[in-house]
Amino acid sequence: MSINWFQSIRAASILLLCLISAHSHAQLNIEIFGGGASRIPIAIVPFADENKLQQSITAVIGADLQRTGLFRLIDPAGLSPHAPVEVVYPDWANRGANALVIGRVAAVSGDQVEIQFRLMDVAKKSQLTGLAITVSTSQLRAAAHRIADVIYEALTGDVGVFSTRIAYVLKRGNKYALQVADADGYNAQSIIEYTEPIISPAWSPDGKQLAYVSFENKKPIVYVQTLATRERRAVASFKGSNSAPAWSPDGKRLAVVLTGQGGSQIFLVNADGSGLQRLSRSSGIDTEPNFSPDGRYILFTSDRGGSPQVYRMAVGSSESGNADRLTFEGSYNVSPDYSQDGKSFTFIHRNNGQFNVAVQDIGSRQVQILTNSKFDESPSFAPNGKMILYATEINGHGILSAVSRDGQTRQHLTVQTGDIREPAWGPLPTWK
Amino acid sequence: MRKLLGISLIVLLSACASQTTQPEVDDLTAGSGAGAGLGGSDLGGSGSGRPGYFSQLNDPNSILSQRSVYYDYDSYSVKSEYRELVLSHARFLRDNASASVILQGNTDDRGSREYNLALGQRRADSVKNMMTLSGARDAQIESVSLGEEKPRALGHGESAWSQNRRTDILYRGE
Numbered sequence: 001m002s003i004n005w006f007q008s009i010r011a012a013s014i015l016l017l018c019l020i021s022a023h024s025h026a027q028l029n030i031e032i033f034g035g036g037a038s039r040i041p042i043a044i045v046p047f048a049d050e051n052k053l054q055q056s057i058t059a060v061i062g063a064d065l066q067r068t069g070l071f072r073l074i075d076p077a078g079l080s081p082h083a084p085v086e087v088v089y090p091d092w093a094n095r096g097a098n099a100l101v102i103g104r105v106a107a108v109s110g111d112q113v114e115i116q117f118r119l120m121d122v123a124k125k126s127q128l129t130g131l132a133i134t135v136s137t138s139q140l141r142a143a144a145h146r147i148a149d150v151i152y153e154a155l156t157g158d159v160g161v162f163s164t165r166i167a168y169v170l171k172r173g174n175k176y177a178l179q180v181a182d183a184d185g186y187n188a189q190s191i192i193e194y195t196e197p198i199i200s201p202a203w204s205p206d207g208k209q210l211a212y213v214s215f216e217n218k219k220p221i222v223y224v225q226t227l228a229t230r231e232r233r234a235v236a237s238f239k240g241s242n243s244a245p246a247w248s249p250d251g252k253r254l255a256v257v258l259t260g261q262g263g264s265q266i267f268l269v270n271a272d273g274s275g276l277q278r279l280s281r282s283s284g285i286d287t288e289p290n291f292s293p294d295g296r297y298i299l300f301t302s303d304r305g306g307s308p309q310v311y312r313m314a315v316g317s318s319e320s321g322n323a324d325r326l327t328f329e330g331s332y333n334v335s336p337d338y339s340q341d342g343k344s345f346t347f348i349h350r351n352n353g354q355f356n357v358a359v360q361d362i363g364s365r366q367v368q369i370l371t372n373s374k375f376d377e378s379p380s381f382a383p384n385g386k387m388i389l390y391a392t393e394i395n396g397h398g399i400l401s402a403v404s405r406d407g408q409t410r411q412h413l414t415v416q417t418g419d420i421r422e423p424a425w426g427p428l429p430t431w432k
Numbered sequence: 433m434r435k436l437l438g439i440s441l442i443v444l445l446s447a448c449a450s451q452t453t454q455p456e457v458d459d460l461t462a463g464s465g466a467g468a469g470l471g472g473s474d475l476g477g478s479g480s481g482r483p484g485y486f487s488q489l490n491d492p493n494s495i496l497s498q499r500s501v502y503y504d505y506d507s508y509s510v511k512s513e514y515r516e517l518v519l520s521h522a523r524f525l526r527d528n529a530s531a532s533v534i535l536q537g538n539t540d541d542r543g544s545r546e547y548n549l550a551l552g553q554r555r556a557d558s559v560k561n562m563m564t565l566s567g568a569r570d571a572q573i574e575s576v577s578l579g580e581e582k583p584r585a586l587g588h589g590e591s592a593w594s595q596n597r598r599t600d601i602l603y604r605g606e
Contacts, residue, residue, distance in 0.1 A: 197581040199545050219576050220549060241553055241577050244546045257550065259577070263557075264550035285550040301547055307506075308547055332506075334544040348544060355543060377544060396588070422545065 040155055043074040043097040047117065048082040048104035053140060057115060060144035061101065064162040064184060065152065067402075068386070069409025084118060084127060092122045099128070099155060111137045117147050119154055129154045141186060149432075159384040165426040166389060167191075167201040167210055168400060172418035178212055180227065183382075183425075185400075185413045191225060192232075202245045202254075203426045204271075211235070211245035211254060222256050224271065235273040246289045246298075247271075248315075255279065255289035255298060266300055268315075280313065280323070288335055291315075292342045299326070299336035299345055307331040310347055310360075327360065329367055335378060339385040346379040346388050357390050357403060370407040380425045391421045485528050489603060495520045501559055503597040505540070508554040510562055518562050521601055526567030534574050534602045535559050540593035541580040552577035555599045 042065065044058045065071040074097040081087045082104045092100050103117030118130040131150055135143045142163065149160030162183060170177045170190075176198045181188035192198070196215040203210060204224075211224045220243045225232035236242040240259035244266075247254055252271055257264050266280040266289045280286040280300065285308070288301040295315065302311045305325060310333050313323040327333035332350035339345060342362075349358040349369060357371045357379045370388065379390040385405060392401045394412070398419030403410045413420070489496045501514040510518055525531055537556030539548040556575035564570055585592035 199549075199579075199581070215578075215581060220579075240575075241549060243549050257546070259550075259553050264553055285547070285554060287550045288544065288546045301544070308544075332543065334547045350543065375542065 039070055039072040040098060041072045041074050041096050042099040042101065042151075042155075043076045043092055043095065044101040045076045045080055045082070045103075047102070047115070050105045053105060053113065054137060055140040055144075057103075057105065057140060057144045057147070058101070060141055060184075061148045061151065064145060064148035067184070067411055068152070069404050070152075070156060084120065087120060089122055089125045097122050099151075101151060108134055113137055113140070115143055115147070117150075119151050141182065145182070145184075158386060159428065159432065161382045161384050161387070161425075161428065163429050163432070164383060165207070166400075166423055167203060167426065168391075168420055168423040169198050169201065170418050170420050171398070178210070180210070180426075191227065191230070199422055200244055201422060201424045202247055203424055204247050205249055205251045205427055206430060207427045211247065213243045213245065222254070224254075233273065235271065236267075236269055238276075244287050244289060246291055248291050249293055249295040255291065257287045257289070266298070279315070286311075290336050290338055290345075292338050293340055294342060299338060301334045301336065308334050310334070310336045310345070312362075326362065326365070327367075328365075333358075337380050339381050340383055341385060344385075346381055348376060348379060357388055359388070359405065368407065370403045370405075371401075371410070373401075376401075378422050378424075380423055382425050383428045387425075389423045389425045391423055483528070483530060483605075485524070485531060486603075486606060489524070489606065496524055499601045501555075501599045501601075502594060503555055503599075505593070505597065506551075508537075508551060508558050510558055515562075518559055519566050522563040522566035522568045525563060525569070525572045529569070529572075532572040532574075532604045534576065534604065536600045536602065537575065537577045537579075538582065538584070538596055538598045538600070539580045540596045541583060541588075542593070545580060549577050549579035549581075552579045555597075559599045559601070 044062050046058050050057050062073050066073055074095050079091055081102050083102070087100065087102065100120040100122055101117060102120065103115065106114050108114050112134055114132060114134045116132045119128045121128050129150060131147060133143055133146065145162040148162040152160035164183045165180055166183055167178065167180050170179050174195050175193055176196065177190040177193040178198050178201055179188050179190050191210060194214060194216050199213045201210050201212040208228065209224055209226050211222060213220045213222055220241045221234055222236035222242045222245045223232050224235050235254060236256045236258065238258050238260045242256060242258055244257040245254050253268050254271060256267055256269055258267050263283060264285045264287050265278065266286050268277045268279050269275060282302060282304045284302060284304045286300055286302045290299045297312050298315055299310055299312050301308050302323070309325055310327040311323040311325050327347065330349055330351055334348050336345045336347045344359055344361045346357060346359050348355050354374050355376050356369050356373065357376050358367055358369045360367045373392045375393040377391045379388050381388055387402050387404055389400060389402045391398055393399070398421045400413040400420050400423050401410060488494060491497060495517055498517050501510055501518060525533065535556040537552030537554065539552045553575065556577060560573045560575040563573055583596045584598065585595040
């Protein structure tokens, strides 16, 4: 009982909620496990004159590529070509490299830097692609991510996601911070900090706003906050609980879960909080809505069949109780999130008391369980559908983890102190 | 100690009401009834001005001093062993029209936070339904959920989890 008492004292002492927008010094550390059998061997030569910069470009490019599990880095030691005429292809073939990255950095004016890079095909002895970009020295990591995207796209044919951002909630002591960071965990910034829980961040399709649920007023209320201005508004603060925001693909509406009319049911509301419209109608729990990329369907979790399972309903048929049950294996399948092509979804599957990340193909209904940890939560597809970000636990601490779509590669993103949870992978940047 | 916890929570809620800057928010302390609004000044325990029924609620020999209903895993049905507790509070609300309660549903921390929020709501609603069927009025009861976000017991394992699968009955103004 003394613990209870202490908690309530602590609750009373945290009445003064504070809005803090200061930079967080949380640094995410990344560990990588496993890896696909057929990784592309690639050598990345440090760019000419990049050692004069505050930030190594090629180190960031290498780390980006390695995290996908699709690449194997070949040590370039002893060889340092920076232009095509300096490349001796047999040297690289002997080291087992299929691809080679070379380049140079040059100061332009003021704090502007020009970065030139080329991706060379070792077998064909020719250039595959190249790029010259001019950035300020404060944007060196962003430039490196952009180059990694170009390399990834040239060698895999898929869209790169190294220039995307992630959102998550960091709990430290009795403080909850909604943070946004680069996809590799760097440049973490607190969007908002409270002494009451924050859950369920959701990116607007243009990446400019976050919807989330805050308990700052002693019950869950849905807010939308603009990242650039930090301006925010309550979009669902009705009687009862307001939670589980999901954006429509056009960014004009949100699906939310309200309890004011009995049960937990899914409603649509305009992004400015107007035009409330009931969408689901069951006597049970309907929650965790997630729009299909074409906006026609919503996946959601419902216990209407006796246990929580993933269902799909058409958005057009409003106030219809009609929904197709999609999951049938096991008695607990929750937290669905569509892949970008709309053909599959990731979710949390419980088996023998373990909660794991799974993927189901919608057409064939085939399920693949991707993790083997104990307490996985909140899976979120990368915008290219190749990785899934989720929350899990190690030694009693909440951490973020990412697993490749095929389950072959996993990586942990950890912070020095605190619990990290509720991740959401942001959309592709608008220039892509 | 449980009584102290209840009091400090209500004080917390009351204090918040005076600070809120968003009138559209449906604050939990906005209930009507003689009990509402008294909590803040009552921490000293003088008892002056409190409705007489509070002494009954806090009599350790009365079942009314018991305020928590516990649940099985994944379940929101009120177990038979808590039936008399819930019905006693329902009768008390029926007989004291000015009394009102907040029911806070809670879950253990396994699984989805959003699903747990909905499950906690179902737990609070199940107690509310039982109370209204037994004579309490709808307006006397607000059911809300804290999901897995406010655990009473920390850590993993059934001993912690079983304490967190719970609906708490909090009287306004207590």
